Amino acid sequence: MTNDVLQSLVDNLADRLRRSVVIDDSSFRLLVASRHFGDEDAVRIATVMNREVRTDVVERIVSAGVASWTRPGRVTVDIPGCLPRWCAPIRCRGELLGYLWLIDAGEGLSEPEADLAVDAAERAGIALYEDAHGRAVAHPRHEDALRALVGGSPAAHRRAVDELSADTVLGAPGTGFQVVVVHAVVTRDRAGSGKTTARADCDVALAAAVVDGLRAVPGERLLSVADEGCAWGVLVAPGGPPPGRAEAFARTTAARFAALTGQAAGVAVGVGPVVDRVDAIADGFERAQLAARAAAVLPERDGFVRCEELGPYEVLLRIPxxxxxxxxxxxxxxxxxxxxxxxxxxxxxxxxxxxxxxxxxxxxxxxxxxxxxxxxxxxxxxxxxxxxxxxxxxxxxxxxxxxxxxxxxxxxxxxxxxxxxx
Missing domain, CATH: 1.10.10.2840 (PucR C-terminal helix-turn-helix domain)
Known part of the structure; x- marks a missing residue:
């Protein structure tokens, strides 16, 4: 998924700037590259063909100090066949995750062009951060099992219960489970700039924010799943998560999401009941989904609803x-x-x-x-x-x-x- 997001970013940016664009990881390994527009040099061609940057080029780039950059800059490498580069460091929450590169043969980038490239680097940072940190919470196989648990056929549901129980991924007997569902709600243009946050950006930011929210809740085993416009997690603890844990999760998730999206969107959090069986997680998910929908559409709830607080909305929200x-x-x-x-x-x-x-x-x-x-x-x-x-x-x-x-x-x-x- 991450490479698809990155490829889309570099292709869109390249088409708008009419320049070739590449993204490397923080170790200068090529991740994705756009098509060329006649601006390529010998080093760029070799990098794309071999899927790696030459060692001597990396050494010169490192000596320029780009690993410590927090803003874009121009890098000149005194090696035959290597034109100057415009580099935007890719960071998220202060962590260096990679570099976005444009060949700069001398004409430079206009301010609007630089803004587009910086925006692409910020989006790439969200994607790479989610890939580096979000997937550590739940193995992809467990994510698939969780999806089957709440949205599969009866046969798929039974297989998911058996798999999660056999792996003891959801704890020992006597464990309690509570589902928390988070919806992304786009609220306004990013920082008043007139640019809206793209749906794909919100999805990546939401997944990363939910992971951070789950990690901020101590003492439990945690799993998370992200889909389009919705992410959810399972709080797991002996006897069930204690009071206040869901609220702590919601606060951290909302703060992280706002930081990642530049205040361009908010979250609506719904909390399901505590259940004591793996096969009951699906019911908890359904009620948490309803609560999240209520949180999204009822301003007086401040973006947070427990299923026990739904009242008549538990019935009304089942209406299409x-x-x-x-x-x-x-x-x-x-x-x-x-x-x-x-x-x-x-x-x-x-x-x-x-x-x-x-x-x-x-x-x-x-x-x-x-x-x-x-x-x-x-x-x-x-x-x-x-x-x-x-x-x-x-x-x-x-x-x-x-x-x-x-x-x-x-x-x-x-x-x-x-x-x-x-």
Whole structure:
């Protein structure tokens, strides 16, 4: 996966700059190279053909001090057949992971061109960091088993249970498991620059952030899986993870993700129940997914929801997204909007129903006099044709306002990739 990401980065950058681009690892081993644009020299051709950089070239580059660079610069190597290079060190969280190289025969790079190259180096850093650190948490075979555990056919699910139990990868008998699911939510342009964070960049950053979040939780065996727009992990501990561990994971993951994406995106974290059997992890995953969806669409939850806190949303979030959007325009809500474009009546109705029809608590929450509240409630009944003294009418109205709250915050659904269902 990492080489595919890197290849895409160098190909896109090369096409935009009309220059050939290569990325080496921190030991100057060639990782990926773009096609040439007539700017290649003898050293570049030999490097691509042999998949390694000549020793004498490496020695000259090292002597130029590039390993300590934190910003791009120009390197001149006094060797026949080697033109000057423009080099952007590839770093993530301060760790040197490689180098992005452009041949610079003398015309230099304009500021916009340099910005493009630096941006590509930053993205490459995220990919290489995730590859270096993220995959150490769970062996790929265990990742496949975890995917099968929550998204495979019944036969694949049974094989996954047997495999994970036989490897004792999820602990001894008496172990408790808790699934935490994290969705990436793109929030705004990166640092106000007008550039949005690409989906692929978010995916790589999310996987790395979840690994860091899991590692920040002490004393447990941890596994993580990353898919498109979604990453999840299993907290494992005798008797189950203690209180506060999921919150600590969420805080670290959110901070790491913000750092890796330049504040361009946020995370929504859902926490499942503690279960005591490997084959029950799938149920925990399903409820954690619902909680993560709630965290993504309900601003008042601050991006973190436990499944026990879902309330009616545990049912409503099982409704397909497109159906939720359609239901958000139920006739009663359209009538309220037509009567009151500022949505004061809709807010009053939601707070009143959330407080189980308690007039005192509702008036205090809205900071209005009870007489004002009674007036608004009579208007709501008149506009909707519903009676707030009727249980069915109150249920219908409460569902309507909750569905609209969900639909208003819907984002594209992260795709969870299940295992082969054969």
């Amino acid at each position: 997204r497109e159906d939720l959007k359609s239901l958000a325009r139920l006739p009663v809500m359209r009538a309220l909007d037509a009567e009151d474009s500022r949505q004061v009546l809709a807010e009053t109705l939601e707070v009143y129903l959330d407080n189980a029809g308690d007039v005192r608590r509702t008036a205090e929450a809205l900071c209005v006099h009870r007489a004002t509240l009674y007036h608004r409630l009579r208007r709501i009944e008149s506009v909707t044709g519903c009676s707030l003294q009727n249980g069915d009418d109150r249920l219908a109205l409460h569902l309507a306002v909750k569905i609209r709250a969900l639909a208003g915050g819907l984002h594209p659904s992260p795709r969870h990739r299940g295992a082969d269902t054969s």
